[in-house]
Amino acid sequence: MGLVRYSRWASRLKTLNSQTKPLLSFSSSSSFSSATTADNENPGRPGPPPIRVALTESFGRGVFATRKIETGELIHTAKPVLSHPSLSTIHKVCYCCLRKLKTTDSSQAQRVSFCSDECQRQAKGFHDMEMRADWSAYDDYCRSRGLKYPLLVKRLACMVMSRAAFANLLDILQPASLSPEMIVEMEEGFGLLRSAFENSNITGEQMSFLTKQWYIGVLARIRINAFRIELVGALYDDLLSSLAASIESEAAVGNAVYMLPSFYNHDCDPNAHIIWIENADARLKALRDVDEGEELRICYIDASMDHDARQSFLSHGFGFQCNCHRCLTGD
Incomplete structure (x- = not known):
C-alpha cells in the first residue's frame, strides 16, 4: 500500500446498509483524530471521525461513512502503531x-x-x-x-x-x-x-x-x-496537489502499520486516499463526495496499471481477486 496515481475518480461504490452493526466505535482519545469538532461546548477539541468499522457483504470488515463526506475533506488522521x-x-x-x-x-x-x-x-x-x-x-x-x-x-x-x-x-x-x-x-x-x-x-x-x-x-x-511511506512534503498539503506530486514522489522513507487505515478495503477507482505530508502520520482524504452509509475504499496499488497487471499484482501481493466496478468492466 502507498501513494498511488489515479486515472479516474468517476465510478461510484455500492452503498451498503447503513444500519449494519458497527464492529468498532471511535473516540477522540484514540490514535487518530478528525478535523471536526466534538460539540459546540468544546470547539477546540477534535471529535470522532465520521466513520465506523462494520462487516461488508463479501470482504469482511470495512470502513463506512456515518454522514455525508465532501470531496477533499480530511476524514481522519492516524499515527502508526509500528x-x-x-x-x-x-x-x-x-x-x-x-x-x-x-x-x-x-x-x-x-x-x-x-x-x-x-x-x-x-x-x-x-x-x-x-x-x-x-x-x-x-x-x-x-x-x-x-x-x-x-x-x-x-x-x-x-x-x-x-x-x-x-x-x-x-x-x-x-x-x-x-x-x-x-x-x-x-x-x-x-x-x-x-x-x-x-x-x-x-x-x-x-x-x-x-x-x-x-x-x-x-x-x-x-x-x-503495512503501508509504504512516501512523503509529499508540506508544500502539497492540498489534496489535488498532493495527488499530482505523488507521480514524481521520492523513494519510500520506510514502512508503517496502522490500525484504522488497515480496515479500509481496496478499489481500483477509490473514493478515498491516504497521504503522508512530513512524517509517518497518515491523512485519509475523500477523493469525491461520499454518501452516508457508503463504504470508504482506498487503492492498494498504482491504479494507472492496466486490468491484467492490477489483477496479477493484487492476487500475488494481497491474495485476492479484485471485483470492483472498474475490474468487472475490464477497464
Whole structure:
C-alpha cells in the first residue's frame, strides 16, 4: 500500500446498509483524530471521525461513512502503531517518525538520529533495546533479499521486551496466506532475530513470547497491512496537489502499520486516499463526495496499471481477486 496515481475518480461504490452493526466505535482519545469538532461546548477539541468499522457483504470488515463526506475533506488522521525507516534512508530520516532530517552529520553516519526531543522520548520504547544487539546479520539478510517487513517485526519485538507494547498488538489484523517458500524464508529470519537477542544476553522471560509461531504470525499480518511511506512534503498539503506530486514522489522513507487505515478495503477507482505530508502520520482524504452509509475504499496499488497487471499484482501481493466496478468492466 502507498501513494498511488489515479486515472479516474468517476465510478461510484455500492452503498451498503447503513444500519449494519458497527464492529468498532471511535473516540477522540484514540490514535487518530478528525478535523471536526466534538460539540459546540468544546470547539477546540477534535471529535470522532465520521466513520465506523462494520462487516461488508463479501470482504469482511470495512470502513463506512456515518454522514455525508465532501470531496477533499480530511476524514481522519492516524499515527502508526509500528514503523521503521528503510535501510537506504535510515540515516536520513528520523528514526521514530520518519521525518526527513534537515542536515546529516557525516561524522555520525553510523548512528540513528531523531528530529526532536519528543521523538527521542517516544523512541525509548524500542531504541534502548535495539541498541543492545548487533543487527548486522539481520540487516544483511533483509538487504540481500530486498525485504523490508522483518525490520518491523524486529521493532515490535523490541517494543514488547521494553513493555511498550503487547505481543498480540497486531492480532486483530488480517494475516496473509503464506506459501511454503515464504515460511522457509521467514524461519531463517526468525533464527537471525533470536540469535541477535541471545548474543546480547537477552534471554529467559524477556524472550518467552519470541517463538517461531509468533514471528511468522506477525510477519503474515504485516505483509498485507503495512503501508509504504512516501512523503509529499508540506508544500502539497492540498489534496489535488498532493495527488499530482505523488507521480514524481521520492523513494519510500520506510514502512508503517496502522490500525484504522488497515480496515479500509481496496478499489481500483477509490473514493478515498491516504497521504503522508512530513512524517509517518497518515491523512485519509475523500477523493469525491461520499454518501452516508457508503463504504470508504482506498487503492492498494498504482491504479494507472492496466486490468491484467492490477489483477496479477493484487492476487500475488494481497491474495485476492479484485471485483470492483472498474475490474468487472475490464477497464
